[in-house]
Amino acid sequence: MTDRTLLDPRPQRARDARPVRAVDEGPQEDDDPGALRDEVARVVAIEDDDRYRAEVSALLAAHATQWRRIAARLCRTNSVPAAQHLDDVAAIVVETAWEMLERSRRDPAYLRSMRSFLAIVVYTARPRVRSFLDHATAPASGMVAAQRRRRELARTRSELAALRGAAPSVEEAVRATNERLGAHRADVVRQGMVVTEADELVLRGALSFDEALDSARTTDAHADCVLHAVEVPALVRSVVDAAHAEDPVRGRVAALWMSEAYGGGGPLPGHDTVVWIARTLGLPRHRTVAHIDRVRVLAAQHLRDVGIVLDAVDSV
Known part of the structure; x- marks a missing residue:
């Protein structure tokens, strides 16, 4: 049986945005860093205001x-459904790009300092999107800082698990x-960013990698899915274990890669997934990519073992 949606139990409208994920896996998001920058330079050099x-x-x-690809990436980085927030986040990205155009027109040196206009759009929009989503998804006053604490805690857990090979x-x-947090923030107490064990308890019911693997929470299946959503964590666990059996480093790469895809972990600000994994584990980029490619193959093999055949490994 062939089905590219087997690992994605989300509604159709959410899956429609999924192909943009490819922009996050490497530098293909901006294959020619100078192309857009040159286009911007041409536009901002126009003197006539109307033109x-x-x-x-x-x-x-x-x-x-x-812009929408960047927005989808930022939705995933912040662990929110793109189907619900994509339009709002895309508007922030477009506004960021427009402001950068305006600044480039006023200050040509600003544009000349960039190697990639698109990369700076991502870097500049990221904190704006995070702030918007923190407030948009916070159910009550005081929850913004709590959500930030738990996001940082989830990131720490994913990184430590990958580095040590154990949670x-x-x-x-x-x-x-x-x-x-104490090393990078001026006043964690005033900012409400002192993490406690209570935050960990809340995460046990959230979409963090390790807890999601063992979670018994109710999930909704979708008619187009070959695997029920509850079955996906078991598959993820088996792939991570298989990767670790081949090479402990590969197992750590698999854990980080899948935690970014399915959990609360994610890249550091300004970095794509491959860069994040490479720097977290101290690996060269080419070795990181090779490990990820092998993990994809292992995932396809495990799917075949349960009677599911994919057209391509990339669909995993």
């Missing part, structure tokens, strides 16, 4: 697909998170 505004509108419209204890995860 400039028309060219800006045309440029933003011409790259609408890229950290509650105390270890909390301590490591507070040490990292």
